[in-house]
Amino acid sequence: MFIDEHFLVAFGYRKLDWISKVAKSYSMRELKYTKSAIRSLRKMPANTATLIISKIEAYANEPETQKNNVKMLKGRQGFRLRVGSWRVIMDDDGNVLAVLDIGHRSSIYE
Numbered sequence: 001m002f003i004d005e006h007f008l009v010a011f012g013y014r015k016l017d018w019i020s021k022v023a024k025s026y027s028m029r030e031l032k033y034t035k036s037a038i039r040s041l042r043k044m045p046a047n048t049a050t051l052i053i054s055k056i057e058a059y060a061n062e063p064e065t066q067k068n069n070v071k072m073l074k075g076r077q078g079f080r081l082r083v084g085s086w087r088v089i090m091d092d093d094g095n096v097l098a099v100l101d102i103g104h105r106s107s108i109y110e
Contacts, residue, residue: 079091
């Protein structure tokens with residue numbers, strides 16, 4: 001089950017609301033977050049979560065800007081986006097970019 005950016009606001013995560021509105025105004029692709037991805041964002045520090053969301057939206061708008069931080073996964077479907085020591089597991093279905101999971105590099109692949 002995927003959840004869009006409005007779900008973040010519904011659960012009181014308003015700090016990231018303005019980022020979603022600004023990025024949504026010029027975004028070509030729709031972003032969908034799974035419950036586990038949202039849970040991970042809510043548990044981490046706000047500045048880290050803001051950085052990760054901005055990198056995800058930068059990739060959704062212009063994939064070439066994050067090309068050196070994105071690699072296809074081996075052994076499972078999707079690809080990963082590297083943001084410092086954090087990893088974002090995503091799947092691309094044309095116009096929809098699905099954020100499957102977010103976690104620290106030491107535990108995300110388990």
